[in-house]
Amino acid sequence: MLNRTNTPILKSIETIDFVKPKIYDISKSARLFFMKEVPNDTSRIDLYFDAGTMKGNLGIAAFVNGLLLSGTKEKSSMLIHNELDALGAFHESTISHENAIISIYALKENLIPILRLYKNAIENVIFDPQEVEELINDRKQKFRVNMEKVSFLAQRVFQNQLFDGSPYGRVLNAEDYDNLSIAEMKLFHKEHYMNGLTKVVVVGDMAQDEIDEIIDLTGTWATEGISEFEKVLVNRKEKTHVEKLGALQSAIRLGKILFNKSHEDFIDFQVLNTILGDYFGSRLMSNIREDKGYTYGIGSMLAELHETGYFLIATEVGKDVKDATLKEIQFEIERLKADLVPQEELDLVKNYLLGQLLKSADGPYSMIDLYMGLEPYGLDMEFYNESIRKIQRITPERIRELAQKHLNWEDFTIVSAG
Amino acid sequence: MIHFERFKLKNGLTVLFHKDVTTPMAVVNTLYNVGARDESEDKTGFAHLFEHLMFGGSVNIPDFDAPLQMAGGESNAFTSNDITNYYDVLPAHNLETALWLESDRMLSLGFTPKSLEVQRNVVIEEFKQRYLNQPYGNVWLELRPLAYRVHPYKWATIGKEISHIEEAVMEDVQAFFKKHYTPSNAILCIAGNFELEYIEEMVNKWYGDIPAGNLNSRMLPCEPEQTEFREKIIESNVPADAFYYAFKMAERKNQEYYLADILSDALGRDKSSRLYNSLKKDQKLVSEIGAYITGSIDNGLLVISGKLNEGVSFNMLDRALWEELEIIKSKAMQEDELARLMIKIRTAKEFQDQGLLNRAMNLCIFELLGDANGINEEHEIYHAIRPHHILEAAKTILQPRNCSLLKVKATSNVE
Structure with missing residues (x-):
């Protein structure tokens, strides 16, 4: 008779093969990272520009980013998109506080022709007034739609208070869209795109002469400088509620400035963070979703910035249980500070994290993302081998110590909207 | 070209095996041939609510997720108008844990009252978060009954209204399981760096003794041709x-x-x-x-x-x-x-x-x-x-x- 009550014997993960990309210098400070080991015809290129939302006047960075393919003297935006689509290009532009990243996904034989089209379009963009006006209208409408979402309302106030008084904390208002000038856009484009390329990532089975051509094509944009980011950020320790009439749910954002991978507590804190709120069986999920049924989901994370990082808990809950949820979040944090985590729970989280690490090193696309997560901090793949060892060694005492050190309720910025 | 092998168990379970020698991970994907279109009109949202209950413990294992996480894996699922699909991703050397868990919940669920009560609330919050408390979130709740008059595509997977979820009782849950969660109504696919013989042995070991259950024939009303704007x-x-x-x-x-x-x-x-x-x-x-x-x-x-x-x-x-x-x-x-x-x-x-x-x-x-x-x-x-x-x-x-x-x-x- 088959024994269905006991779990089959488990094997644990001891080592993972981490593969480093090949690195080329594009200029004094810009580099290209190349991962060749792709077993099929797919390829990807990412272009990193020093053109994040912290740069320039409020709103300008996102605007210029949205207008990069809006047309040149020779080609309308329509024609540019026609040509890109004729090569099967999938492309997206993501913008964060610190960077603007253009990512292109294509079959490898089309990657360089697409890059050439992109280069021509970006270099020669004219910021046609009609295109600018259209984008302003589109963005205004999107902004009004977003302002109807409790998650958006909570997030913008949270961001403002978390990065109190810093350019990281600037949030856009509807009227800011009317203060943007084309002259300003052209200047931003020149400074942050034409002379702002910081990194290029290439994944795909490309030949050496193709890599050389990518270096030639992108080299003219390479930055000569090194961009500086704020080292010290301090969150405002405050509790704020944003009222929204008619809302059925309240969004909650709660967090504090913490640290990134270059801090010695980083890896151990990730274990603590996972126990608290970063997997399906986490304490926050078990209590607030699986026991109380207050929410569809709740999670915590440690987000990284160039010089620092922040800890965040986010959820959307029934409007009537907002305060009850905050009470339970506090209860779970205090519990981690007061009691030792049971060994069985800690073992589970260790195994889970090692499994996730194995998954995040599976295949060339995942592997390069792992590496690029280290690169800003001057770390190399040894960091992940060290992570495996630290995860294997961590004790309940260490978890409690970290909770006591980093998770004090009085230190949090707490925002709700709904 | 995506290669696969196929075999069938006596209880009717269809098994696919896809070999990939390049990955250290394994996937166990289970598709149940049941979706929101199989619900009755006065009990909508049930296929999706049931998907939530599938994580509430099975007949021999009180908790689905914890043993999988202990094996370094994770799991999720989705429900559409047509199907319900469950998947586990875990390190290949722990494949057997996923088969143990998946086969036990195919055999039978725990059916605990607590699980039903909590998941009703979770799904109601999901209803609010995704459909009611979002600008334009209710569009599909309105568009489906306009486009479909007869076919069950006229309601969304989340359900027609919150009250259908509030009113779900354990009897319904058990009947739904018995009718739809049978081996012959499921397709299992295992992917990873394994040999076919090993997969056959493991699948027979864990799924072989699950009773076949009744054959389930689907009879859906046919949407008549639309003749007016x-x-x-x-x-x-x-x-x-x-x-x-x-x-x-x-x-x-x-x-x-x-x-x-x-x-x-x-x-x-x-x-x-x-x-x-x-x-x-x-x-x-x-x-x-x-x-x-x-x-x-x-x-x-x-x-x-x-x-x-x-x-x-x-x-x-x-x-x-x-x-x-x-x-x-x-x-x-x-x-x-x-x-x-x-x-x-x-x-x-x-x-x-x-x-x-x-x-x-x-x-x-x-x-x-x-x-x-x-x-x-x-x-x-x-x-x-x-x-x-x-x-x-x-x-x-x-x-x-x-x-x-x-x-x-x-x-x-x-x-």
Whole structure:
């Protein structure tokens, strides 16, 4: 008779093969990272520009980013998109506080022709007034739609208070869209795109002469400088509620400035963070979703910035249980500070994290993302081998110590909207 | 080419095995041939609620997730109008843990009252978070019953209304399990670096003794052909007027399905598409516009949706849209336009096929449609499509009497 009550014997993960990309210098400070080991015809290129939302006047960075393919003297935006689509290009532009990243996904034989089209379009963009006006209208409408979402309302106030008084904390208002000038856009484009390329990532089975051509094509944009980011950020320790009439749910954002991978507590804190709120069986999920049924989901994370990082808990809950949820979040944090985590729970989280690490090193696309997560901090793949060892060694005492050190309720910025 | 092996157990379970020697991970994907279309009209949202309960412990194992996490893995699931799909991703050397867990919940659930009570609340919060407390979130709750009069596609997977979920009782849950969660109603796909013999041994060990259960035949009411243009206006507290033109199209296993897919791409997939260029760039009527198909197994919908620019009326949009549709209905597209659409489809497929989980899921879906090898035949189907085929499909599909239009009017724009 088959024994269905006991779990089959488990094997644990001891080592993972981490593969480093090949690195080329594009200029004094810009580099290209190349991962060749792709077993099929797919390829990807990412272009990193020093053109994040912290740069320039409020709103300008996102605007210029949205207008990069809006047309040149020779080609309308329509024609540019026609040509890109004729090569099967999938492309997206993501913008964060610190960077603007253009990512292109294509079959490898089309990657360089697409890059050439992109280069021509970006270099020669004219910021046609009609295109600018259209984008302003589109963005205004999107902004009004977003302002109807409790998650958006909570997030913008949270961001403002978390990065109190810093350019990281600037949030856009509807009227800011009317203060943007084309002259300003052209200047931003020149400074942050034409002379702002910081990194290029290439994944795909490309030949050496193709890599050389990518270096030639992108080299003219390479930055000569090194961009500086704020080292010290301090969150405002405050509790704020944003009222929204008619809302059925309240969004909650709660967090504090913490640290990134270059801090010695980083890896151990990730274990603590996972126990608290970063997997399906986490304490926050078990209590607030699986026991109380207050929410569809709740999670915590440690987000990284160039010089620092922040800890965040986010959820959307029934409007009537907002305060009850905050009470339970506090209860779970205090519990981690007061009691030792049971060994069985800690073992589970260790195994889970090692499994996730194995998954995040599976295949060339995942592997390069792992590496690029280290690169800003001057770390190399040894960091992940060290992570495996630290995860294997961590004790309940260490978890409690970290909770006591980093998770004090009085230190949090707490925002709700709904 | 995606290789696979297929075998069947005596209890009716279909098993697919996809070997990939390059990955240290394994995927266990289980597709149950049950979706929201199998619900009765007074108990909607049940297939999806049930998906939540599948994580509430099985007959011999009190907790589904913890043992999987202990094995370094994770799991999730989704419900559509057609199917319910569960997947586990874990390190390959712990494959057996996933088979142990999945086979036990196929054998029987724990059916604890606590699980039902909590998941009812969780799903109600999901209902609010995704459908009621989002601008335009209720659109599909309105559009489905407008487009479908008889077929169960007329309700959304989340359910028609919250009360159906509130009223779910344990008796319903047990009956639902007994009817739909049988081996013969499931397709299992295992993907990873294994040998076929090992997979056969493991699957027989864990699934072999699950009773076959009753055969479940599906009898769904057939949606009669639409003969009139339908229109509904709702007012909503949103910032901009929005429109949804839903055209009836063929079922998944019909060639017209692929034609409609390309037709929707031509109309509104990318910034090079016809509607984007004509209605947004040239005429400046809309802030956003797109076209897509619902991808359902029974007769689906081709949807054109977007938002109006300020000062533009629904009538202005309507005139311009039908003019554009007349063009695609009267003249076959040029070869270069078709080539542009095809290269995007091919590129997208190459990227989708990269992921182990995607491959396992798609093999199950094609097996459900009749043959897992369909995953390798789609390319040929697309390849054989010529401009005149798409012209014919456009003529059939893009007719007013085949269309249901939902207008969402912003409260602030109501005079």
